[in-house]
Amino acid sequence: MKTLLRTLFAFLLLNFLGCSPQEAKNDTSSQEEKTWWKEGVLYQIYPQSFKDTDGDGYGDFKGVIEKLDYLGSLGITMVWMNPFFESPMVDNGYDVSDYRAIHPRYGSMEDFQAMLDGMHARGIKFVLDVVVNHSSDQHDWFLQSRSSRDNPYRNYYHWWPAEKGTPPYRHSLFDPEGAWEYDSLTNAYYLHTFAEQQPDLNWENPKVRQEVYDIMKFWAEKGVDGFRMDAFQFASKDTTWPEFPEGHEEDFIKWYGMRPQLHEYLKEMYAEVIEPFGVFAVAEGAGSTFLDAHDLVDADRKELQMAYHFETVDLSRTPEGYELEDFKNVFSKWDSAFAEKGWISIFLSNHDNSRLVNRFANPSPEFRTPSTQLINTFLMSMRGTPFTYYGDEIGMTNIDMPTIEEYVDVEALGKYQTAKASGQDLEEFMRILNYSSRENGRTPMQWDSTPQAGFTTGTPWMKVNENYVEINVAAQEEDPNSILNHFRKMVQVRKENPALVYGKYELVQKEHPEIYAFTRTGEGQNLMVVLNFSQNPSSIELETLPTDASVIINNYSTLDVNGNTLNLKPYQALIFSVDQ
Template identity: 75%
Template sequence: MKKLLLLLITIFLLSACADREKQEKNGKREPAQTADKTWWKEGILYQIYPQSFKDSDGDGFGDFKGVIQKLDYIDSLGITMVWMNPFFDSPLVDNGYDVSDYRAIHPRYGSMEDFQKMLDGFHERDIKFVLDVVVNHSSDQHKWFRESRSSRDNPYRDYYHWWPAEKGEPPYRYSLFDPEGAWEYDEKTNAYYLHTFAEEQPDLNWENPKVRQEVYDIMKFWAEKGVDGFRMDAFQFASKDTTWPEFPKGHEKDFIKWYGMRPQLHEYLKEMNREVIEKYDVFAVAEGAGSTFKDAHNLVDANRKELQMAYHFESVDMSRTPEGYELSEFKEVFSRWDSAFAEKGWIAIFLSNHDNARLVNRFGNPDPEFRRVSTQMLNSFILSMRGTPYTYYGDEIGMTNIDMPDIEEYVDVDAIGKYRSAVKSGEDLDEFMRVLNYSSRENARTPMQWNDSPNAGFTKGTPWKKVNENYREINVAAQDEDPNSVLNHFRKMTRVRKENPALVYGAYQLIQKEHAEIYAFTRTYKGKKLLVLLNFTDHESGIELENLKFTGKQLINNYSTFDKPEDGIRLKPYQAVIIETE
């Protein structure tokens, strides 16, 4: 009997291996990592820029009570996670990414009680909350830095990176916001401090274990209040090579390679995982994923016990100028990242956020004739790829860029810093402004367009940033009851994703990668295959598909018809269709 049982087990294992090899050969093997199902893989994330979302008190700035007023709207979108940009106490040099107190809330957003009420409101609707943690640097107004710069023997001196002036000028390092570089002279102690971003954002010294413990204690403070996850801002730069080597000329063009992912970073992340992530069962994603797939996997592979998700920038690095991008590049980038993470690790899928111009301007078509369908097509893409989809507020209604041709209109420290660099280097300023007007992150920060009342229903006061003039045509109220609107298509698409595990965990297979106009791929999971067809052009386009039989069930379609002539498929301008197939 035992011999027979062993024989049956052997036959079963050999059969399973043969089936797995057959699936591999046919490119249909489902990802091994699906055994590790979890809420943040199955989640749909909605990003809120708080000062631009909803103002409840008429001061012109969005606040927690404004978000509370819109909790049912947020829930109606079908999202399951919210990431909110920083609301900590801050001088607001970089709109909150310069924190002066990590345990206090800036008064413009409300009180800690307001925050708790908002958090409870999300949880009552089964929506997880992700906190934006800014700990590569602090504000120069933080107590730690005020103490650090007060004297060389202050206990907080080593909370930051200092270079004594008697050693001469420090080796040049690139600053993303300052054309003069990342070292700033401080007269009081005759020394230079490091700032990878603005001079008001000194870099914390993560090589100091006291700093790391301070950060973990801050994360525990918020985890104990009930936050479900952390987005670690600029974290790939946290660890520094404190030998301060001179890098080759032109290194700033690839600054992540030279300044990011220092070896000690992984030690610190493992320590953070032990101290916070495992203890509180929270989720964590770092802004950035290094400069190689090895870097990204070292951050997020489960066996390493560091972070859970890679958030790379290669997708948004396309279309940085008005000349746009090529669909071939778009396909190549997303297919390459999917392939690299098919078995291990997990990635975010996004095309816009607070640091980039609007989705439809960069990857779709903002002209009134095509704005609706092209935004629907892009949202269909984001919500049909493997990885956790991230949607930026306003993209669910197709908000567009705002026209700002003059530098005097800009308040963003990044835009102003880049303009100063352009002036210093003698660039063509007309060309610089043409590109800035298209690509600036100011475009992503205009107030949410709720209705066609003054200031788009965002505030009864004077908005901190002017509202886009097209708010009378593009707003929530106008789209809420329209079954064909961008908004209701988004709601349908989140429902489709939730009802079809193939769109979360299914194997991805690109079809006709050489097609210049249509992005076609399949998602396959547990015997169910879905075909995704996306026309990225403003005209009809066709594609021939071999060995695919349609069951006839359409899961999503942003047009009322779907043409399947005998010689192939015809897609209308920016048409997006997901259909069951065999």
């Protein structure tokens, strides 16, 4: 009877408000809560490359503290920092040996707290990178686990007794020999999806899950505001170890990711950590289908709050670049899939990719500034939370490393060995690696034109890009038309125009070969974004054209309108309001 009365009351209320139940269902503002992590702008810091204060060549917490005012000046509202836990550094911190301790190169727990407090004082939230698909092989859990078959920690990892024969093949993303590693101490194999020094944790063991939740609580109690769950779509394993078909490695996520049990674990995490502490969590990856992604982030599922997919960054993996048509299609279909429910991030670069400028803009001296401004305008104009990688706000570029001897990254070295073993053309492999390697995105931050770009007084852990004399923060601070100052303006534009956050997205003239145009409508606003992705002038006919009064942002000082045609300069980026 109570259910019937509630249903009747809801029906009468909807009719009183003048909308049908279906209209109420389609009203995204009523379904999706407005919150800080949707409205914010996230800035990613790779800590060992940001700012060094003690001369050891590695960035540290005190370096971030020194640059807190700079971060505040960007207008960003969140910082995600890559791992800084105790680690042997086989994979630059993504091999954690103690989740509650800080690697000495970054400083102390007191330094971390001072950095966190400094961010909070400037209205910046902090997102912790949680690496719990695997640990380091130097973590005490693994040292105990491999010590004997009857150790209490044995079941913290996945083991295959050698007397059962060779384990069923599993692909490793970093190891050409596969994901099972033989360990003679107990005559058994352990599983590692990544490097052999990164054994996979056994999430099917409830004790492991509780360990992880306790780690997250430890950091939440210190004031951390959110968590980025590294490689989390692979955490749950099919422990029946079925035989996968030949060639399955090409569709890695389908075979190794998003097992149904993962959602049970996420619901546990939500109940134990996310909800009680009021934090948010973003998953690295979104599965292999839109349903996968929604199952991760839809609010009513009480799992995670945000996911980011890789289809956009996958568009430009080779020096041949990408097609604008594909770029439009990928962003449009993901927006459509999340138009009414769920939330995703918007990004084109991070620590696992080469530089945004080389892959999606134009690094040539003539066009680097306007093309980077265009890409940053785009990122701040889409629905979803924009993620910006350190250095992209000044247009940092790839570094030239044509020979394998120059690389230190475990991923690059592993892929090279795989290419060599399979008889690939190594000259072609190196051409692509030089363009796409994630080491391009890890060079030291270019602060000024002093030696080592002002990053360190010592020898940097990785060489500084030679173009730091021209591309650096200090050179752009005083130039009102610089990439840096345009980025600041664009962050402010996003904050001041809620349609760019919550408004409906609609593609305009989808077939235009050079211009990406779309509207963002809602929150009492009707905005149009027009972006010329070409190094040549281009034009588009529009029903409503910008005027000087209606322009919200323009990366050029001129506006060329002729009749019903908008003429754009190379890489010109405009946002203007449209009369409703």
